[in-house]
Amino acid sequence: MPKCTIDGKEVEFKPGENLVSVAKRAGIEIPVFCYHPGLSVVAQCRMCYVEVEKMPKLQTACSTQAAEGMVVKTQSEAVKKGRAGTMEFLLLNHPLDCPICDKSGECDLQDNSFGHGSEFMRHSEERRTYVDVDMGPVIQKNMNRCIHCTRCIRFGDEVAGIHEMVAIKRGNNIDITTIDGKQLKTEYAGNYSDICPTGSLTLKDFRFKKRAWMLKKTPTVCEGCSKGCNMEVQHEGNVVYRCVPRENLEINKYWMCDEGRFNYQYVQDPSRIVDPMKKAGDSWLVARWEELLSGLRTDAAGASVLFLVGTDLTNEEMKAIQDAARALSPKIQIQSFGTPGVETSGQDGPRDQILKMKSKTANLKGAESLGISPLLGSAKSDVVVVFRGGRAELPRIEAKKAYGVGVFLEKERNFFHAILPGLSFLEKDGTVINHQGVPQGMKRALLPRGRCKSTGEMLMLMLNQRNNEVTA
Numbered sequence: 001m002p003k004c005t006i007d008g009k010e011v012e013f014k015p016g017e018n019l020v021s022v023a024k025r026a027g028i029e030i031p032v033f034c035y036h037p038g039l040s041v042v043a044q045c046r047m048c049y050v051e052v053e054k055m056p057k058l059q060t061a062c063s064t065q066a067a068e069g070m071v072v073k074t075q076s077e078a079v080k081k082g083r084a085g086t087m088e089f090l091l092l093n094h095p096l097d098c099p100i101c102d103k104s105g106e107c108d109l110q111d112n113s114f115g116h117g118s119e120f121m122r123h124s125e126e127r128r129t130y131v132d133v134d135m136g137p138v139i140q141k142n143m144n145r146c147i148h149c150t151r152c153i154r155f156g157d158e159v160a161g162i163h164e165m166v167a168i169k170r171g172n173n174i175d176i177t178t179i180d181g182k183q184l185k186t187e188y189a190g191n192y193s194d195i196c197p198t199g200s201l202t203l204k205d206f207r208f209k210k211r212a213w214m215l216k217k218t219p220t221v222c223e224g225c226s227k228g229c230n231m232e233v234q235h236e237g238n239v240v241y242r243c244v245p246r247e248n249l250e251i252n253k254y255w256m257c258d259e260g261r262f263n264y265q266y267v268q269d270p271s272r273i274v275d276p277m278k279k280a281g282d283s284w285l286v287a288r289w290e291e292l293l294s295g296l297r298t299d300a301a302g303a304s305v306l307f308l309v310g311t312d313l314t315n316e317e318m319k320a321i322q323d324a325a326r327a328l329s330p331k332i333q334i335q336s337f338g339t340p341g342v343e344t345s346g347q348d349g350p351r352d353q354i355l356k357m358k359s360k361t362a363n364l365k366g367a368e369s370l371g372i373s374p375l376l377g378s379a380k381s382d383v384v385v386v387f388r389g390g391r392a393e394l395p396r397i398e399a400k401k402a403y404g405v406g407v408f409l410e411k412e413r414n415f416f417h418a419i420l421p422g423l424s425f426l427e428k429d430g431t432v433i434n435h436q437g438v439p440q441g442m443k444r445a446l447l448p449r450g451r452c453k454s455t456g457e458m459l460m461l462m463l464n465q466r467n468n469e470v471t472a
């Protein structure tokens with residue numbers, strides 16, 4: 001591999017790689033604003049100045065490709081002066097309102113100002129001001145904080161496939177907005193907020209709910225479809241405040257869709273059933289776990305029993321259900337359910353040109369790998385037990401007795417005679433296999449709500465009751 005020298009360190013690089021990326025691999029951070037590894041290079045903010053031997057002027061590292069024998073300095077006096085000048089220029093029109101800005105604590109402008117700016121400012125003129133713009137259900141725009149890096153425009157054009165963000169007017173009057181002030185249309189709008197290096201594009205669902213530095217971060221996998229986008233759940237006090245994508249160049253690159261980003265909301269929906277419940281006439285009563293588990297065990301020993309396994313469950317849960325069914329009765333049938341019309345991975349495929357897949361559950365491949373055949377049509381049996389993670393679409397159930405085990409909302413309970421509340425994807429660890437066949441780990445971010453139990457615990461308690469009876 002060819003080599004160049006950065007700040008005295010010899011570094012290998014791949015042909016075509018730019019200096020920001022080569023330096024990063026060597027542990028040297030070059031500050032950027034307009035550069036993003038998932039977007040085209042425009043070199044317009046001038047924050048990434050470096051000095052390159054034999055070149056008379058400072059160079060922008062994002063648009064300079066490393067070359068064999070190149071000698072680069074990222075900390076020279078000329079570089080420091082250049083970056084401080086860029087910061088002074090960018091802050092000419094930026095309000096000094098970090099304490100009340102939603103981006104504070106995770107803002108590139110704040111960090112780069114602290115790391116590379118000057119403590120003095122020569123500018124004393126009035127700053128330009130704009131009113132906030134409502135950009136639709138996902139994004140709110142504050143143009144006062146914009147530094148015209150155009151990441152958002154390029155994200156629309158190059159990733160979301162929609163030219164909806166534009167720069168209008170020029171110079172001091174420039175305005176980054178949507179065409180004719182229309183609302184954003186893309187179903188990937190949350191990414192605008194992730195890539196904006198300032199507090200200009202904020203997520204409506206999150207803004208002003210929590211300071212960034214108070215959030216705990218758990219890396220996990222989105223359960224919204226069979227793509228398996230890598231994401232980070234940001235939470236505090238057992239409440240999720242937002243989900244953001246995590247980089248995985250093989251799967252989702254740097255992005256995620258809005259459906260996956262906001263999917264977490266059902267987990268903390270006040271109508272989620274978090275107590276064991278049984279139907280009593282037209283009403284529902286809170287029940288004891290022992291009562292429901294022993295009822296389920298007795299009913300599962302019947303002649304015609306169907307265990308329906310959601311393709312939104314993890315491999316470990318599905319395997320535990322298979323093992324429990326074998327231990328309870330050889331007559332129990334097991335089938336999977338998830339997305340109507342996408343019963344097998346052969347029927348799965350892209351839902352758009354970006355990330356979304358047709359299967360709206362994360363683990364269709366996992367169910368197939370365990371040999372669980374899909375339910376076709378409605379679920380007919382004397383007893384039907386539905387195990388569900390939260391996203392699998394409930395089929396039509398024709399049964400004398402139906403149990404729901406897992407995550408259900410109140411509006412869904414009338415399908416059943418009893419609900420045994422389980423854990424959502426944010427409350428458990430486990431493995432899911434995405435449409436490419438890549439196994440990935442889901443990580444627990446939250447504690448269980450109410451009296452919810454894991455599928456494994458419920459099955460163990462149920463089998464243990466049986467064993468107690470056998471030995472009694």
Ligand code: SF4
Binds near residue numbers: 152195200
């Ligand atoms: S809104 Fe944000 S991403 Fe768009 S140009 Fe302004 S600073 Fe850059």
Ligand code: SF4
Binds near residue numbers: 223257258
């Ligand atoms: S494409 Fe699928 S896996 Fe990725 S964020 Fe959207 S719903 Fe989640």
Ligand code: FES
Binds near residue numbers: 031035048060
């Ligand atoms: S990051 Fe290089 S010019 Fe903006």
